[in-house]
Amino acid sequence: RSVLVLPLPLVSPLIKAPENNFPLPNPPDIAPLPHPSKLSRAREASALLDPPFAWTFDPPRISHHFGFIGHLWRQLGIGLAGMRLHGDVSDDEEEGAVMDPALLSSSSPPAGAAAAAASRLVVGYALTKKKVKSFLQPKLLLLARKKGISFIPIDETRPLSEQGPFDIILHKKTSKEWQRFLEDYHEVHPEVTVLDPPNAIEHLNNRQSMLEEVADLNLSSFYEEVCTPRQLVIMKDPSSIPTAVAMAGLTLPLVAKPLVVDGTSKSHELSLAYDEASLPMLDPPLVLQEFVNHGGILFKVYIIGEAIQVVRRFSLPDVNTYDLLNNVGIYRLPRVSCAAASADHADLDPRIAELPPRPLLEKLGRELRGRLV
Ligand SMILES: Nc1ncnc2c1ncn2[C@@H]1O[C@H](COP(=O)(O)OP(=O)(O)OP(=O)(O)O)[C@@H](O)[C@H]1O
Numbered sequence: 001r002s003v004l005v006l007p008l009p010l011v012s013p014l015i016k017a018p019e020n021n022f023p024l025p026n027p028p029d030i031a032p033l034p035h036p037s038k039l040s041r042a043r044e045a046s047a048l049l050d051p052p053f054a055w056t057f058d059p060p061r062i063s064h065h066f067g068f069i070g071h072l073w074r075q076l077g078i079g080l081a082g083m084r085l086h087g088d089v090s091d092d093e094e095e096g097a098v099m100d101p102a103l104l105s106s107s108s109p110p111a112g113a114a115a116a117a118a119s120r121l122v123v124g125y126a127l128t129k130k131k132v133k134s135f136l137q138p139k140l141l142l143l144a145r146k147k148g149i150s151f152i153p154i155d156e157t158r159p160l161s162e163q164g165p166f167d168i169i170l171h172k173k174t175s176k177e178w179q180r181f182l183e184d185y186h187e188v189h190p191e192v193t194v195l196d197p198p199n200a201i202e203h204l205n206n207r208q209s210m211l212e213e214v215a216d217l218n219l220s221s222f223y224e225e226v227c228t229p230r231q232l233v234i235m236k237d238p239s240s241i242p243t244a245v246a247m248a249g250l251t252l253p254l255v256a257k258p259l260v261v262d263g264t265s266k267s268h269e270l271s272l273a274y275d276e277a278s279l280p281m282l283d284p285p286l287v288l289q290e291f292v293n294h295g296g297i298l299f300k301v302y303i304i305g306e307a308i309q310v311v312r313r314f315s316l317p318d319v320n321t322y323d324l325l326n327n328v329g330i331y332r333l334p335r336v337s338c339a340a341a342s343a344d345h346a347d348l349d350p351r352i353a354e355l356p357p358r359p360l361l362e363k364l365g366r367e368l369r370g371r372l373v
């Protein structure tokens, strides 16, 4: 049995997938990529928020999730991605109704301070507006309140020591300035848990170092074969790409991914390059990865501490000889395998839909946690 491991980013934002710009014809035996609006986000949201989702607040130093691309589970891709508990939210989307977590934490104003005083656990958060909207959902906040947990927004323009006190600082910001800010604060307040510490996030912000962690896992003795897609990093000079690809012996088509994954929409803009002549049109710094056929289904695995949650998502269809002969150029990929593309309840061939075996997920979680803390 073989396993293919493909890392996805820890920090990744959301873009609305441009429609109809992916030219691959769907082979007859593979389900076409469904239009996201037709798929239920609510179902997935509740699946993730209900037990076994466990905000036990014995927080792991690294909270992460893995995405597996799978053709059966014998050919899997594994990724690391960010926090998510519901359907996707675009960076560009209007802010709309964002519930102020402080309001949910207490019955009377000033909500934040009162809530913090009454709480058993105070979580200060520094998240983008998009992330607040996608992560701090009313359902999560209500659940948190029941458990005596309050969420207090951090004002990034004021010293952290003037705010709080916090038990946990939850953040998903990666600027150098913010990192220094956090590190200075943590020196004075080592009792506060920072989720996650900047140095732990660092190697997950880069698709090269992220892949290395996964590629180095020794799971082959556990399952017969574990591998990652072959990839190449291009830092600059797009004109050098065809030679670099030839020297590395990579086989087209190639998936091009921005090297850095920093929570911006841009870092999720993937393309598929069919032919060598088009490669100089790509925009470094990026990683070029061999496209791995995986039957159009991907498994995303979310791990917090010992809790594991797997969801099944639609993914890119396999590339066949017809595609290879009939496509040239670079194609921007839509945002595939996002929350809106749930295949959990789709009527799929059981050989494709079969979830990765639990022991493998547990082993992967353990191994990666050991390496990422
Ligand atoms: N090497 C590959 N071969 C085949 N398909 C791939 C490959 N790499 C990525 N994909 C497909 O593209 C999707 C997006 O890839 P990736 O996760 O690397 O990007 P992302 O924007 O960081 O995604 P996420 O939203 O999961 O954070 C995957 O879910 C998978 O469907």
Ligand SMILES: O=P(O)(O)O[C@H]1[C@H](O)[C@@H](O)[C@H](OP(=O)(O)O)[C@@H](OP(=O)(O)O)[C@H]1O
Residues within 6 Å of the ligand: 009, 010, 011, 012, 013, 014, 080, 081, 082, 083, 084, 085, 086, 087, 088, 089, 130, 131, 134, 135, 172, 262, 263, 264, 300, 337, 338, 339
């Ligand atoms: O919905 P899933 O399939 O779990 O994909 C997640 C991505 O993997 C994360 O990278 C996104 O976080 P960022 O937008 O911070 O990059 C995350 O964004 P969100 O937390 O704002 O929804 C999701 O898009």
